[in-house]
Amino acid sequence: MSKSTSVYTRIEPEIKAEAEGILNELGIPMSQAIHMFLRQVVLHKGLPFDVKLPENKLLEYGTLSTDDLQRELEKGLLDLKEGRVNSASKVAERMAKEYGRDI
Known part of the structure; x- marks a missing residue:
């Protein structure tokens, strides 16, 4: 065609x-x-992906219960164990790009 x-x-x-x-x-x-x-x-017959608001939200230490904090720490340790990590320089680069400032 x-x-x-x-x-x-x-x-x-x-x-x-x-x-x-x-x-x-x-x-x-x-x-x-x-x-x-x-x-x-x-x-x-529509968009080839879901259209929805992301569920991720910023976490604030003071708003987390002890159980919530424990779950977040466990997720972080699992990410570390499975190699889902970024170097500090890569995080700083991304922060500068996305937020226009260095850390």
């Missing part, structure tokens, strides 16, 4: 640049990624 129509959209420059960087690493042109997305919408 030949491609005979265009889609125009306005995107925040930062989002576009970040997505292009990722897609370039994957070797997928932006137009092909959009085509893939729309194909999945048709196949799923």
Whole structure:
């Protein structure tokens, strides 16, 4: 089937640049990624992913019960045991990128 129509959209420059960087690493042109997305919408008869608010929320030490704190500590230890960790420099880099400041 030949491609005979265009889609125009306005995107925040930062989002576009970040997505292009990722897609370039994957070797997928932006137009092909959009085509893939729309194909999945048709196949799923809706969005090909859940649309919902994230359940993650910032934890504040003073608001946690003893049991909640214990669960959070256990999750952290499990992450450490299973290798789901980041170096301090990587965390600082991410904080600077996402929040515009160094720690």
